[in-house]
Amino acid sequence: MEWGIINKENFENKTTYDVPIKRWDPLSTVSIRTEDFGLRKGKPRYYGHYSYISPIRGKRPKGFKTIEEEKHLYDCSKKIVGKYNDVFSSVIEGKIVYDDWGMPLGNGFTIIISEDEKRRDNPFSEAPHRIDKISDKSKALTLINRYPSMARVVDPDIDKHIQQNLPSHLKLSKGINLVSISRSFYPSLCFNLIPHGVLAGIFLSMRAAILYCIEEAINRDYYDIPVMPFFNIGTKVGGSQPRIHSQVYIDLNMDGHGSRLEGYLEAFKEMGSKCHLCQTTHGGTDRIILETEFWTFYNTGSPVRNYHIRFHPNEHLRRFAQLKVNQIEDLAKSLKIIFQALDDIEIDRNRNILFNCCPYGYDADFHMFADIIPHEVIGGAEMADDMRVARKLPHVAAEEIRNSLKKYLD
């Protein structure tokens, strides 16, 4: 059931539990009551905590063979760029690529949604294939995740069979999982080695792929679609592959959204025309670390980790895919120097970047924003509620980052 495909062939000898499942936690799930965000007549909609349970996620290939290899790849002073062979090399070359020990790295099959901004395979394609040709000039590709947490194409008879046989509180989870990669190899933890044009290329490829997926999903009568773009940078925060890559989760279950997003939607609703991000000075200037023509980066006053950075486009945009080329290029440049500044003051290089966006189809006023969250071990109380204990004062963290950033600004 790779690439989110469930058909008669691969479902044979499988049970209804061998498919990606979505489950709302009954102890933290309530029905959506506002028409603005996802309430439709006759359709149950929720917000709360949910889990995707996908047996195939465990089958992902390991990106590193040994700890030594991981250390070596992430030693940014050694500058391994362009030539390292990984599972994505097979995809890009369109043939089996072997590692140094002669072991095959993947079979080169893929479904490619966008090459840079150019559309390639249909997002609902059922035919993984080897790529014919990727231009040498291409910077980034967006692929269907081979090991997704949602099913993308399901045989109608099997779909019916699963719905009938799964307990009513479980459902076959539907959606599209994308992964965007750089064409040439750049180790994800060495952000400083990645040319900003390549980083911008990844964003542009993501943007094109999201728009293509949404267009095709709407053609197939899907609506009210949460879209979550993110980066897992480093193995400690879920990045299983050494090559720089981003992901997008596109949830096509049409059954609501998580409690954190509900909080954002409600907060923006309460602000009305007085958008906080359009008006705030972020507590004077002492928490702002970088302001460009297009973006503002600051240390949030309520960090979920020490050095938690939040950023937003200065323009009031609701979604990632609305970003324009000049905003994306500026974002790539800014992220690169901020990551370098964080490296310089020895902040953990395992980091997540999470983009918070308004779901498609929701009539909500929303100002998209994103979080950079460095890895840290968290404690028990923090698992129990939507709460974190941080030791670093945000304005002090901001001052450290600002000072570190100075040498990269001219």
Ligand SMILES: [Zn+2]
């Ligand atoms: Zn705004």
